[in-house]
Amino acid sequence: MKKKLTSRYVATVTAPGPKRLEVYDQTLSGFGLRVSLAGRKTWFCSPRVDGRVRRLTIGTYPALSLADARQKAQEQLRNAQLGLEPEPKADTLGDVVPQFVELYAKPRNRGWRTQERLLMHHWKPLFDVPIDQIKRADAVRVLDSIVASASAGSANNAMAVFKKLMNWCVDRGMIDANPIAGLKTPRKPVARDRVLSDRELEAVWSAADKDAYPFGPLVQVLILTAQRRAEVGEMRWSEIDFETSTWTIPAGRAKNGIAHDVPLSPAVLDILQNVPRFAGSNFVFTTTGTTPVSGFGRLKERLDREVGFSDWWFHDLRRTAASGMARIGVAPHVIEKVLNHKTGVISGVAAVYNRYSYADEKREALEKWAMTVNSSAKNACERSHQYLTSKDSKGVLTPCAAN
Incomplete structure (x- = not known):
């Protein structure tokens, strides 16, 4: 692409995608600007040396202005015309x-x-x-x-x-040695063990129920299936078999590289059957139809304001579900199968020879967990109704969002 580069254009140009954008200057032949998908802007020039075009990086914008970059490019192009070897510059x-x-x-x-x-x-x-x-x-x-x-x-x-x-x-020969080889990690990380209490989980469920598609239903599916946020966020309709009530996470999307069948409880099926579908899109949770949902940071902020606490992560919902299933009597090895964990109770030689999928046990576990969540949500609704009835002089009840 060729265009007369101006200060205003350089300041506002973005790469439309799917690849980076390269713009050659019409004022100075061989000089141009490269814009990455992340918005980084790099000046370059392409002098011809010994019959071959060489790409030289000059600097980055805004550290180097258009005028300064054009001057440096002109110097490099002039040196090439005079037969002088351009000064190579390492990539930043x-x-x-x-x-x-x-x-x-x-x-x-x-x-x-x-x-x-x-x-x-x-x-x-x-x-x-x-x-x-x-x-x-x-x-x-x-x-x-x-x-x-x-x-x-x-x-x-x-x-x-x-x-x-x-x-x-x-x-790749860009550097001779790794400058941080042998450097110790800044600190020993503390393993998270946050499990939401019943009241906290009720609050998150209720807050999600008030949030519009795709975010509210997504959070509820996270709670009910105990799967990872990225796996649920990138769920495809083609992965769901409604006849068998099963969602298959392919190996390419599973964190541990192992395909995983997730039995879908009636509560999850009800959510999925009521979410809108984008015409021609395979993504269950999307705002564009062409890409999976994003913006989890803003979603978390909304939920935090609604529930009144913020010391939790989405991954804690997975841990909370696992702890909840253990509390209602689900065996540890079944919970591991639900979570698609490689190691743990079934490990070593046992993991090699035990190829049983535990499909029935997983389905029973997730259905029991869904009923527990649903019961808890209904109890929260009843508490809310009782409170409102005693406070409302007209006796009007606020509709409960619990499913």
Whole structure:
């Protein structure tokens, strides 16, 4: 794409997707701007040296203005015309991150979006630093800032993906050694053991019932199925067999890489049969029809305001369901099968030889759990009715949202 680059255009241009955008300047031939899907803007020029076109990175916007970038490009292009070897410039971390995500993370890791988010969010302070000039002290400063503003777990995850990226750079010859090789994790993370109380779960259920599609029904399905947020959020209609009341999570979407059959209780089927469908879309929970639902951070904020507490995560609903099933008498090995855990009660040699799916036991467990949740929601509704009746001089009851 060719266009006369102006300061206003550079400030507002975005990449429409699905690939990054490259715009060549009509004013100076061989000079251009590259815009990533994440919004990063990089100046480049393409001089011809020894009959071959070479791509040189000049810098990034807004650190380098259009006028400054055009001047630097003109110098490089002039040197090429005079037969002078252009000065090679190493890619910056900001240049390398999209390459790492596209060439390494996406093909190998189902959680590549999380890796991309960690790199784009936490390591942005080093994006303008050439990849071969990043020092151990630079990384330590970034990790210290994460610990100060977030949590040890976030810092550990950010460090792990950064270390993986730097090892990838070593393999590709971009750098000679990983600057954080052998660096210890910032802190030992504390394993979460948060389980919502019955009253708290009732509050979350009620708040979800008030939230519109797709978010409210999604949270209720999370509670009733005990599956992972990403697995439920990316649920497809093609994965659901309504005749057998079964949802099959394919291996490619399951966190542990093992296909998983989730029996659907009548309560879940009722939710799914009443959610709207986008014409031509395979996603159960979506706002666009073309991509699965997103915006869980804003959803959590809404729920927190409604329930009056915030010290919980969506993953705690999975732990709460597992604890609830144990409390009503479901065997530990059946709970593990419901959760699609690889190890635990059935592990080692037993896991190799025990291929029984426990389909009937899983169905019974999830149906008992759904009835428990439903009973709890109804009790909460009755308490609410009793309170309102005693307070309302007209004797008007507020309709209960519990299913």
